[in-house]
Amino acid sequence: MATSTTSSVPVGSTGAGGGNTLRITGLNTGLDIDAMVKKMLIADQSKVDQAKQAQQLIKWKQEAYQSIITDVKDLQSTYFDITNSENYLMSSNSYNNMTATSSSESTVGAKASSNVTAGTYKILVSQLAKGATITGESKLEITTGEHIGDDVTDSTTLKELGITNTDGKVSFKVSYGSNGSTTSEKTINVNESSTIGELVNAIKNETEGAVTAKFDELTGKFSIQTTTTGLGSTLKIEDTNNALSNLKISESDKNVNKNGQDALVAIKEPGSDKYVTSTQSSNNFTVNGMSYTISDINSTVDITGSGIEVDANSTDSPVSISVTQDTSKVHDLISSFIDKYNNLVGEIQDKLNEKKDYDYKPLTDSQKEEMSDTDITNWEDKAKQGILRNDDNLQQLLNDLTSAFNTPVVDSSGKSISSFYFGSIGSNALGIDTSDDYSQGAKLSITDDQQFTDIITNHIDDIMKLFTTTSDSKDTTTKFNESGIFERINQIINNNVGVIGTTLNSGTLTKYANLQDDYSVTGGSGTGTLPDQIYQKQLLINTLTERMNADQTKYYNQFTQLEVAMEQLNAQQSTLSLYLG
Known part of the structure; x- marks a missing residue:
């Protein structure tokens, strides 16, 4: 007689990959199948973990880059933003002492x-x-409607002033100009139902602000005037349908050029x-x-x-x-720039020199399960160290910044553009120099504050030439040599993080940290940016995970077959025992 075998085949979600699969739990063989499958998948899991760890390192590198980009942009917005007039280093106003x-x-x-x-x-x-002005000779009055005798306001209609026409339209011409001649003529069109306020707006809008109008509620008079002032400003108005008389514009003021003063x-x-x-x-x-x-x-x-x-x-x-x-303004501005600049350079230099401890790698999921949140944070802080050590892009940035200060600023003939030069040696030295300590990178210091202050006091034009001169050259090297120091710094920053107001751009650091070029199925068409590298690692993780899941299913199927075989053998033995009683 046959014996049912379904009792030993439960539905479960055990094993390394989980899932709702029909699995044997080892009741017949006595084996811990889940543990055995997990051990058999160690090689697969190790490959997945290694790929995830490699991806995590790239993500940490991206975060480190983004932090530096934020600080570079902070320096940029503080000293190279034209809208920040207080600290804008490229404006002559900033050097006005x-x-x-x-x-x-x-x-x-x-x-x-x-x-x-x-x-x-x-x-x-x-x-x-003053601008050319035509003013009504007397106070406006309401002559029609239910408000006769009331004071005129901006909301009074032209019809109430007695300005009416059979077609309900009101118009007149306004001519205006400068340098003593009339250059523009506009026709002002409104309706008799329009208010004085609407007439004022129509005059301004039609002349694009060159001519404005005003109703003075104190005097009750209406006036028209040009916005440009001076004797050369002109204004003429021509009445086309008797509108101006009811605005109390005198006949002597119509059809004649009026001048400003x-x-x-x-x-x-x-x-x-x-x-x-x-x-x-x-x-x-x-x-x-x-x-x-x-x-x-x-x-x-x-x-x-x-x-x-x-x-x-x-x-x-x-x-x-x-x-x-007042020399303190210029002195303080440049000093504050040096402090903020040095903080940025110090941050980058520290990252370039930071040593990596290879004993600390990104934690796997299973490792994190056995650790407290504090231990995880401490471990990852260690693992992040040295993530930017000897980074080529950041080293190039520091080299460019150092060169911006140390390269002489010259004119198109190769001669020094200023009587003074950046440095600390000599009577014509500025009194500001880069550090001679290699470990300090491109950090700056005021080496002779008295000399620096004296130059600000007596030679501010030379300071401006040295720092803010611009070049129109299309050749990169020539443009760099002919540009002032702060103009060079501004361009270096733009080249690395983009111009102010942009986030995703082709700046060296920004592109490398934030722009993904690779969206291919295989992950081989990118330009090597960090998002590209993260994407490529994710494709690898997906492939390895799928492979591990396939191996897991294969192993469980094999053990299932073994369990079924063992159960059938046990059933046969049980039947045989009954017969042999």
Whole structure:
């Protein structure tokens, strides 16, 4: 008689690979099949673990690269971002060591360039610059509708002012220009239902901001004016359907060119006992390196032209502007750059010199299961050491940075562009030098602070040439030699991490750390970036895992066959025993 064998074949998920497979647990043979299969898969598991460990090392290297890229970008955004005006090393404003202080900012503000003479400047303002303006001669009134007698506001409609036409449209022409001539003409089209505020917007929009309009609720008057100021600015309006009369524009102001007015000032510079007159088309102007912003009148001096010497009147209250030299701004800016730069260089140099302890490899999953979180963290910190040791890209970056400082800055004829040079030896040395300690990489130090300060004080133009000169050469080597030191640094940073505002770019470090080129099935079409290497290792892990799973299934099938055979043998023996009783 036959004996059932299904009782010894349970459904389970045991073994190295798991899964829902029909497996024999060794009831008939007495063998620990799961343990035996696991041992048989040691070679397969070892290959998978090794591939995962190799991939983990690449991922750690990627993380280390990304950390350095972040710090390089931090240096870049702090000192080479044009929008960061306080610290932008490429702007002449950053090297301006002259400070101007006005006795009355509400009347005249001033800013001194680096080449102005220190001392006290005095300025008289007898007239402000204005744009060409046409203003209604009287207050606007509501003449129709339910609001007759009410005050006019921006929300009052043109129809309520009595501006109506059979087609409901309102239009007039505005002509404007500069240098005393009319260069543009625009037709302003609105509807009688449009408000005064909408008319104001229409004038600005149609002329692209060259002409603006305003309704003054205090005076009740409507005005049109050019945004450009000065005697040369012109404005003319032409009434095409009687719209302007209801805006209280007088007949004498229609169809004629109106001009703006110039600012009239008189300036007394240090060392002079007379004021010299000047006619300016704008209220913001520069004279001999001093930039002035005038906002109010403080003089009755009769100014009839430019370049005339005059005396102040007894009733005048001139604004005094004190210009002093301040070397601390430039000194502190360059010093702060050196500190941040040295921190970055030190970080890279440490990574390049960090020794690797080969006793610490990435942990396998089975190893992590036997360790605490703290032990895992400590182990991995050790395993990450030396991940960037002697890295070619980072070493090249440091070499380029060192060369940026040590290579003389020359003009197109090969002559030094500045009277001073980067270094610490000689009377014309800047007093800043790179470290002569190889282990310090390209770190900088101010070797002679007094000499550096003296050069800032007396030769700021030479400092600017040495640091900020740009070159138009298309040849890479020539461009490098003809560029100032900070211009070189800026370009080196761009070449390694990309220009400001970009994340994924072709910069050497960024591309190597972040850009994956290989998406092929076999993993052989990339450019060797870290994401490519991670991807290729993942393909290998997938292949080895599939192979291990296949071996596991094969081994379990073999043991299953053995168990079934043993169970059949046991059944036959049991039957035979019954017969032989």
